[in-house]
Amino acid sequence: MFAVTAARIDAENPLAGMELGERPDPAPKDGWVTVTIRAAALNHHDVWTLRGVGISAERLPIVLGCDAAGTDPDGNEVIVHSVIGDPDAGGGDETLDPRRSLLSERYDGTFAERVSVPRRNLVPKPAALSFEEAACLPTAYLTAYKMLFEKSGVQPGATVLVQGAGGGVATALILLGRAAGYRIWATSRSEAKRDRAVELGADQAFATGARLPERVDAVMETVGQATWAHSVRSVRPGGRIVICGATSGDAPPAELTRVFFTQLTVTGSTMGTRDQLGRLARFCEQTGVRPVVDRVLPLAEARDGFAAMIAGDLFGKLVFVP
Numbered sequence: 001m002f003a004v005t006a007a008r009i010d011a012e013n014p015l016a017g018m019e020l021g022e023r024p025d026p027a028p029k030d031g032w033v034t035v036t037i038r039a040a041a042l043n044h045h046d047v048w049t050l051r052g053v054g055i056s057a058e059r060l061p062i063v064l065g066c067d068a069a070g071t072d073p074d075g076n077e078v079i080v081h082s083v084i085g086d087p088d089a090g091g092g093d094e095t096l097d098p099r100r101s102l103l104s105e106r107y108d109g110t111f112a113e114r115v116s117v118p119r120r121n122l123v124p125k126p127a128a129l130s131f132e133e134a135a136c137l138p139t140a141y142l143t144a145y146k147m148l149f150e151k152s153g154v155q156p157g158a159t160v161l162v163q164g165a166g167g168g169v170a171t172a173l174i175l176l177g178r179a180a181g182y183r184i185w186a187t188s189r190s191e192a193k194r195d196r197a198v199e200l201g202a203d204q205a206f207a208t209g210a211r212l213p214e215r216v217d218a219v220m221e222t223v224g225q226a227t228w229a230h231s232v233r234s235v236r237p238g239g240r241i242v243i244c245g246a247t248s249g250d251a252p253p254a255e256l257t258r259v260f261f262t263q264l265t266v267t268g269s270t271m272g273t274r275d276q277l278g279r280l281a282r283f284c285e286q287t288g289v290r291p292v293v294d295r296v297l298p299l300a301e302a303r304d305g306f307a308a309m310i311a312g313d314l315f316g317k318l319v320f321v322p
């Protein structure tokens with residue numbers, strides 16, 4: 001089958017280690033099913049893999065891609081949950097299983113014609129969502145869902161700041177947060193992306209690092225180093241920062257004095273459970289929320305898609321079709 005593979009790690013030039021071409025079909029395993037992929041979304045995780053973050057060279061070559069929607073062997077339309085883990089080993093939450101992995105970390109991922117996953121990792125795809133839209137849910141939208149609805153600790157009506165408005169997780173936070181009744185403020189380096197964020201439903205959008213009209217109840221962080229000091233300064237005393245990523249680097253000053261003096265809570269968040277993915281799909285169906293898809297490309301043009309993400313030239317998700 002045709003697939004996009006991480007063949008080598010290159011921290012400086014991630015595209016150099018990517019190969020497009022034939023790979024063996026997934027081998028059948030007990031309790032696993034093979035899904036025919038109709039759409040697969042790109043995540044920053046795929047760029048990190050090529051840079052060697054979160055994976056070691058002995059795991060290569062491995063098919064890239066965390067997210068997919070497609071059909072199971074009975075022809076049912078499904079969304080593929082990317083977390084391969086044992087809920088029993090994580091106290092009922094597979095994201096807390098110390099041995100968990102995401103597709104493309106230990107097992108071949110979704111940038112291919114077919115992918116094999118444990119049967120429990122299939123979630124029904126609502127008919128109202130296209131394959132391209134459904135393929136956006138398993139990583140970026142699931143992460144945003146858990147950040148807002150499990151980790152933020154704030155109720156609808158609260159003010160939530162989303163850093164880096166154009167990103168896949170960030171656009172998901174704006175859409176889901178708005179649909180649930182939060183007042184969403186967003187930041188972006190780009191004026192055009194700030195305008196788009198407001199069109200999506202953000203109440204206001206600000207230049208990255210700008211002083212806000214008032215402190216917010218919670219901040220959703222995916223950017224890391226470039227926005228951390230602003231996040232710490234922008235949250236009200238006793239408020240919370242939820243962080244799931246550090247795209248711009250993970251060595252900012254920790255701002256410890258401000259963290260303890262204003263009694264902030266800093267909460268890490270990673271992916272979500274299979275059951276949360278099922279509820280997220282239903283949330284989209286019920287509210288009319290549809291993932292923001294910047295563009296759809298043939299899988300054979302994956303190189304262009306990765307380059308756009310590395311350049312920051314995206315608003316929302318980029319989806320590949322095999």
Ligand SMILES: NC(=O)c1ccc[n+]([C@@H]2O[C@H](COP(=O)([O-])OP(=O)(O)OC[C@H]3O[C@@H](n4cnc5c(N)ncnc54)[C@H](OP(=O)(O)O)[C@@H]3O)[C@@H](O)[C@H]2O)c1
Nearest residue numbers: 044164165166167168169188189226245246247248270271
């Ligand atoms: N823990 C998890 O389970 C999990 C799940 C999903 C994602 N993540 C992580 O979360 C991060 C975001 O993922 P994504 O897929 O949404 O990535 P993405 O689509 O590439 O978005 C990154 C966004 O960050 C902002 N940004 C990047 N560099 C910046 C800088 N120097 N200064 C200010 N803003 C900057 C940009 O926003 P503007 O261009 O609008 O300024 C960009 O749109 C990644 O690091 C990813 O690995 C983690």
